[in-house]
Amino acid sequence: MVFSFDESIAELSEHISLTAILDGDLSLFTWLLYLIIIIAIYSIVIYHFYRFIARRDCFKPTKTRYSKAVGVLRYLFLYPFIAILFFIGFSMILIFLTKTYNIETVLYVAFAIVLAIRITAYYTEDLSKDVAKMLPFAILGIFLVDSTYFKFSSVTDRLNEIPEYINLIIQFLILIIIIEWILRLALMVRYAIFPKKEESTL
Numbered sequence: 001m002v003f004s005f006d007e008s009i010a011e012l013s014e015h016i017s018l019t020a021i022l023d024g025d026l027s028l029f030t031w032l033l034y035l036i037i038i039i040a041i042y043s044i045v046i047y048h049f050y051r052f053i054a055r056r057d058c059f060k061p062t063k064t065r066y067s068k069a070v071g072v073l074r075y076l077f078l079y080p081f082i083a084i085l086f087f088i089g090f091s092m093i094l095i096f097l098t099k100t101y102n103i104e105t106v107l108y109v110a111f112a113i114v115l116a117i118r119i120t121a122y123y124t125e126d127l128s129k130d131v132a133k134m135l136p137f138a139i140l141g142i143f144l145v146d147s148t149y150f151k152f153s154s155v156t157d158r159l160n161e162i163p164e165y166i167n168l169i170i171q172f173l174i175l176i177i178i179i180e181w182i183l184r185l186a187l188m189v190r191y192a193i194f195p196k197k198e199e200s201t202l
Helices: 005-015 018-022 028-055 067-097 103-123 125-145 152-193
Strands: none
Touching: 005 103, 005 152, 028 067, 028 125, 067 103, 067 152, 103 125, 125 152
């Protein structure tokens, strides 16, 4: 059956009711407002998180005569705390995202993701950003499609298992720091062989 444009407009106008518009249930809009705020806040936090971890230079360079020494001290004393932040962040994301991985596997995968992001950051930050934002926004997509996917009871159970793997976590953090130092030294060698206008702050 073929409907004309005029018939479609007429049928649509029959369903329009000013009374229904003005007297509608506003509770749905309140819930929708909460959802908008949550999505916006989550997106802003993830935006800054993945851009930070995807940066090749975690610290802004200092323009002083001791810039290299300051860079060494930053990566020696401050970077371990940043590495912990990276590792915890992706471990939590995986704990929420996966239903099949046990906590040990989650830690291994989080370690692999963090290292992959840091390695690709030294190749190109654009690629590193793509890798870093993949999982965080996957969680948002799953939540919007099926909020029942997340079971906080299973998340709590996995979190309670973390103390059993504290030694493994420390090993991973040490490896992340060592590999970061190797990447920084490799970058210094590269700049020594092929000088560029930008300078490494180590």
